Amino acid sequence: MSFILDDIDILRDMGYDVTVAADNRLGEDYIRGEIARRGANFVDIRMDTKSPVKKINWDCYRNYCRLIHDGGYKAVVCHTPITGLAVRMAAIGTGAKVIYVSHGLSWTHLSDWKTKIKFKPIEFFASCFCDAIITINNEDFEAVQSFNCPNVYKINGVGCDIAGYRDVHVDRIAMRHDLGVSDDKILVLAIGELSERKNHIVIARALASLPDAHRYVYAIAGREIASSGVGKEIQAFCENNGVQLKLLGFRSDIDKLVHCADIGVIPSVREGLGMAGIQQLCAGVPMVGTAVQGIKEYVIDDLTGFTVNEPDDIHGFASAINRLSDASLRKSMSGNCIRVAEKFSLEQSLASRRKIFAEVFNEAHG
Secondary structure (H helix, E strand, C coil): CHHHHHHHHHHHHCCCCCEEEECCCCCCHHHHHHHHHCCCEEEECCCCCCCCCCHHHHHHHHHHHHHHHHHCCCEEEEECHHHHHHHHHHCCCCCCEEEEECCCCCCCCCCCHHHHHHHHHHHHHHHHHCCEEEECCHHHHHHHCCCCCCCEEECCCCCECHHHHHCCCCCHHHHHHHHCCCCCCEEEEEECCECCCCCCHHHHHHHHHCCCHHHEEEEEECCECCCCCHHHHHHHHHHHHCCEEEEEECCCCHHHHHHHCCEEEECCCCCCCCHHHHHHHHCCCCEEEECCHHHHHCCCECCCEEEECCCCCHHHHHHHHHHCCCHHHHHHHHHHHHHHHHHHEHHHHHHHHHHHHHHHCCCCCC
16 A cells, blocks of 8 residues: 555655545455555555456456546556556546556566466556556566557666665664564565465475474564465464464564564565565665566575575575574675665655656646
């Protein structure tokens, strides 16, 4: 939601009245409050993001048609593949300028053919119905160049409050004690939802394969996707294989938590950018990550950590974690981590988005 909230501020500052339309079946009262506080309206339109052919999505399309046609909107910014398709098609014939923001294409070179067949045609087809596409990593930027959209941009993600994660004073020993992690352990930290896409299980398997697995504690901060079963799978594996695991759930103190870690991990199967990895870099924590999409733009071999080419390469992750178990190596990389993170600052992201909006919406603005 950070994208949407920041975009409200940018567009309001440019003189636009703003309406946010989204599926709020979960009752996100905090976000609703933030939208209202920023002076925007909210419309609740339900959508199924898993399959484009369900009846609810036809209703969604019709609702967006009524909203955009009746509202006389001059500019539209949409997110996510299936909802983005419905919104872009609904805007046809309205004269509105349309921008689609891709938070990471739903397939990579590692994806199976079913995933590519499901999502690639949708993205390619939908690109016909927008004036610009914003991507957040180089790999996606290059892929979208072959689509049918006349203007393709690349920004460095939603933007990270670098100082907010870098300049945090934490009693590391005390906080680790509260987490149940003694100072002689190597804390391996993953931040992100418990889901198959985040691929947290491979780190547990990598740690189990190390001869000195007892030296490590694996902590995961993030909610579990409903009914995924991922949390139970990881917990059962760790219990059966001698891996010390801390499932921390949702945390509101990530800015402090990252300063307690020794090694950060982001083993995702795909990742538009992965702000959680950048947050750890801000704290000077070297990373181990899969060499996909945005991750490989900041997890740089021998500079800020190590990448692993395949998301299921247990040996590759184990080897990278083993190398970063050397405290002197981690210390030598710490400054590089902070410097690389600075490229993904919130200030740069906001400036880039404002410039793109001004370029694309120029004729519609006013």
